Amino acid sequence: MTPISLTRTLLGSAAISLAVLSPALAQTEITFFYPVQVGGPLTEVVDGYVAEFEAQNPDITVEAIYSGSYTDTTTRALTAARSGTPPTVAVMLATDIFTLIDAGVIAPLDEHITTPEDQAWLDGFMPAYLASARLDGHVWGAPFQRSTAVMYYNKEAYAAAGLDPETPPATWDEMVAHGRALTLRDASGTVTQWGLGIPGSSNAAHWLFGALVAQNGGQLSSEDGLHTFFDSPEVIGALEYWVSLGAEHGIHPPGVLEWGTTPSDFMEGRLAMAWTTTGNLGNIRANAPFDFGVAAYPGNPDPASVLGGGNLYLFADASDEEKAAAFRFIKHMTSDDLLADWGIQTGYVAPRDGSWDTQALQDYVAEVPQADVARRQIAVSVPEISTYEGQRVNEVLNAAIQAALTGQQSPADALTAAQAEAERILAVYRD
Amino acid sequence: MISRNARIAWPLLAPAAVLLVVFTFYPTVATLIDALHSTPRGRRPAEWVGGGHFATMANDPIFRQAFVNNLIYAAVIIPASMGLALAMALLVNARIGGRALVRLAFFTPTILPMIAVANIWMFFYAPDYGLIDQVLGLVGLGGNNLLGMPGTALWALIVITVWKLAGFFMIFYLAALQQIPPALLEAATLEGAGPAQRLRRVILPLLMPTTLFILINAVIEAFRLVDHVIALTRGGPNNSTQLLLHYIYQVAFSYWDTGYAAALSVVLLGVLALIALIQFGVLDKRIHYR
Incomplete structure (x- = not known):
């Protein structure tokens, strides 16, 4: 037997034994x-x-x-x-x-x-x-x-504004009061530090808005996913509050705040209080050049967040x-x-x-x-909005939130139209 | 009886024909069929709805807005990117210092993937501390949320697209400029033509075949390039940056309404086919090919 044929024979028998063994190793x-x-x-x-x-x-x-x-x-x-x-x-x-x-x-x-x-x-x-x-x-x-969504706040900005860095706001009114103290303007009136930022871009608005609605005692969708309550007084009130932060109190940047840049807005000192996910804790902890706190959300009157x-x-x-x-x-x-x-x-x-x-x-x-x-x-967190055709319904809600935040429509008009559109989408699933 | 030519021709054509059928004709026909049926969902199979999707579309405010946005987007991007490309090509074709470096700088945006570009521009456009807002702040115009306001968001995206496309189109113009025989330009100079006349009477007419090619590409890009919409605004705020292809993507892969997405695709296909017909039908006759 030549060396080559010997190798072949060995390989062949190895292959056979593998084939025999494999069912046992299923x-x-x-x-x-x-x-x-x-x-x-x-x-x-x-x-x-x-x-x-x-x-x-x-x-x-x-x-x-x-x-x-x-x-x-x-x-x-x-x-x-x-x-x-x-x-x-x-x-x-x-x-x-x-x-x-x-x-x-x-x-x-x-x-x-x-x-x-x-x-x-x-x-x-x-x-x-x-x-x-x-x-x-x-x-x-x-x-x-x-x-879950939480609020990050800049403790150094708090101290500089004469606020207690260990007592973040517990109510909507307190959040506005803190925001006013934290909003800084230069000599020409340009804002150098905004009090508060809540991202309203399409990948986050419906999520964080759910927290505002829960704080105001309302909910966005039913547990069975077949109904939305966009035109209820609690939901409209929550959006009116969000809009008022910028339009009335001047403590929130104008327009739609981008979710993706919110952590860097906070770390750059542009926002003194920022709403985002717990998932950003590692990033902010590693990169924020100042001492920061994480606060649970305030309430109106009962605190609530969104999961x-x-x-x-x-x-x-x-x-x-x-x-x-x-x-x-x-x-x-x-x-x-x-x-x-x-x-x-x-x-x-x-x-x-x-x-x-x-x-x-x-x-x-x-x-x-x-x-x-x-x-x-x-313990005080609610599930995020969840319905049939969830992404489509979310997009309807996001467009309404953005229309109100950018001053194109009043919160009540935008949400009433959104509710009608959500009804049209969900009606098919109710039979 | 099959001729000898046919016997050889068919196998030679087959690979290209198979690819065209599988990846172009079959999807087109399948899209047309899907556009006339409802979207199958779980327990509800697809049903014939005829023109139902197109009736929905006529009353769909988001579709209407996407259509108008896309027309604005195309109407600005096509002339702006082509004009800029020609200007840059003329500049780097002239004898200027550091020509290779300038050419590279102009071409760089083309090499970068659109998603990377969008993520860079997201920080350029960031309000207050972003590069653009800081520059505007120097002249007292700071505090802009360019991507976050309905009035400026589409224009912010248009700027990115023009910046991205101009460098790509410049390459074609540059190649065409270098094909122009110097003798023609010298002859024009001898006849007493100034630089403006040389450009208008000699260079531009000779660039026309390239211009048509670039124009067709620019039209395609104006309807195709939506990566930065996905990365930057997702159509917001309030659908002010919604473009047709992005809306199709959203309807198909976020909402899973494949029937309606197919109907939207048919409309986009129709629009592009119409534009292509006009381009080839009207412009082609006026172009002098050497």
Whole structure:
């Protein structure tokens, strides 16, 4: 036997033995789509979580696919589902639930809850976050990367204006009073520092407006996603307040404040108080050249904020084995320890009370007390606006908010027209 | 009986024909069919709606605004970017110092991806501390929220588009200028033509084939280039920067109303086809090809 033919024989027999062995090593393969919405090398962090899961569950292989922004992820997942190759698990916006159910692509999670441990896992989520995943008596998603809107304020500007840096505003009137003290003008009357900024660009207006509406005692949409209340007195009052900040009190920059530049507006000292997400904490902590505080939102009279972020969804087209494997993966990704670590790495709010009891997160809160503000605010936070055809309804609301903020229409006129348009869109889904 | 020529011609044409059918003709026909059906949603399959989408469109204020915005956008961008491109080409074709550097500077915007450009301009346009507002502040005109006010947002986007396109079109003009035989210009000079006359009577007529080519490209870009809308304003504030293609994208991939998006695409296709017909039909006859 020549050396070459010997090699061939060995390779051949190796191939045969592999072929014989492989059924014994049968693997369940699942695919996982996830977006990254905040800064940092987060794909490495997710890959680490996936590797840990695979080490604990050798019979499951997870293909983790970074899929861009939330919008990209939903677009990809829906397109893939339509072409018959959906992912098994994906992180998508909590508010996508109606769109996903209407498209018939996701499966309820509660069907997989069989043991007391599973039930304990489900009960461990904060009710405020789980509420957005419940519909028609089922749980459709597991809260994963959840956020809430908070107010960042410049403590040095507070001290310079003669305000107490440890007492941010608790009511709308106080916020205006603080804003007046914080708004600085130069000799020619040009504003050099604005009191307050609330982003009104199309990617944020509907979200932050939800907080204003809740503070004013109203709500934007019904729990069943079929109704909006844009022309209610509470909603109109909330928009009138927002408009008055600039038009009447002169403490808010004119026009529509861009969401993307709001953190740098704050760090450049252009805004003394800025409304944005907890997800920006890491960025602002690393780059703000002054001492800053994070405050819970004020109220009129009751304080309230709005929840945001994404849930893990299970897709309907997967086989039973894949769904069972995916359910184990979802439980792994939402364990107390993992969500605590994910919160520290990103600034997201861990949506489980158990996570906040872990040593890691307690140490982090001791070092960054601002991180704890979000958790304390959750009790008074409401879900963000969520309806069928959510993006279209949001866009209708955003256009109305922008028309009022830029003085094209009065808040009442803009919101009445928006309500009529939302009615037209949602009427189809009510039969 | 198939001729020998045909037997050879068909296989040779096949690759191009297959690509055209798969990526151009089939999508066009499919779009036309989709435009006449409702959007299938979960439990509700697509139904024949005939001209229903087009009736909706006639009463859709956002579509109307997108259409008007797009006309303004095109009417400014096409002449502005072409005029600027010609001026820059004439400048860098002349004997000036640091010519290579100037050419590179003019061409740089073309090399950058539009999304990167938009993210740079977002900070140029930032109110108060942004570059442009600081310059305006020096002459007492500061405090502008250029992207955040309906009156200025579309113009802010137009400036970016002209800046981005002019450098690209300059390259074509520059190449065409260098093709002009020096003898023609010398002859004109000998006949006593001044610089203005040389430009109007010799250079511009010889540039006409290039101008038509650039014009067609500029029209396409004026309806195609919406990346910066997505990055900067998403059509806001209050739809003041809504453009047709961005609206189609929004309806198709944010709202998932694919039937209506197909109908909007048909309208855009119709508009572009009409413009192309006019360009080829009218202008082509007036152009002197060497």
